Amino acid sequence: MARRARDPIAIGLVALTSLVAIAGACAEIGGYVLGWPDALVELVALSFEANVPTWYASALLVLASAALVLCAERAPRDRGAWLALAAIFAFASLDEAIEIHEHLGGLFEGRGVLYFSWVxxxxxxxxxxxxxFGRFLLRLPVIDRRRFVLAAVIFVSGALGMELPLGWWTERAGDDNLVYGMLDWVEETLELAGTTTFLLALRARLMREHEA
Known part of the structure; x- marks a missing residue:
């Protein structure tokens, strides 16, 4: 059996996500340990908003939304579910850009690991x-279901899971220190990795359907 050629788009996507994450880690260390200029740190650090990583994360979510629309066109039975997911990812892209979820924190008074009460x-x-989406997920081919669940676990581990230790530390030491920056870096990196994994799973599904 001939070996399938490597997918340059998938390789490029993984490389870009890795580059954004590595640059963000370097910026946190450079800013707090090496005294890098604030302007440079704020441009690429994952703990800041309205910068290159924010744009990249939002772009990944938009691409996932577009891929979900393509999946909907090829799956008449579950078209509604695919389109609903596409709408959710489009909203997530908007939230990434303007931080809608942060305003939910005012609904509860959080302390400790629930300091960021929006969780x-x-x-x-x-x-x-x-x-x-449970039934929809069960109707998917096993390979797609496993990849989607993996992507969701990675993303939620960052978006919600890492907010707990981050909140605990922020309440005690504030948000202007290296530990905060690295905890936030882990959170944002997991979100990027989860979205990238999901986008790659969608691409693999679309390519498989195209070749069928």
């Missing part, structure tokens, strides 16, 4: 989405 409604949303 409470955020966790509820995750549970509701899992219930809403």
């Amino acid at each position: 409470i409604p955020g966790a509820l949303v995750v549970v509701l989405l899992a219930l809403a």
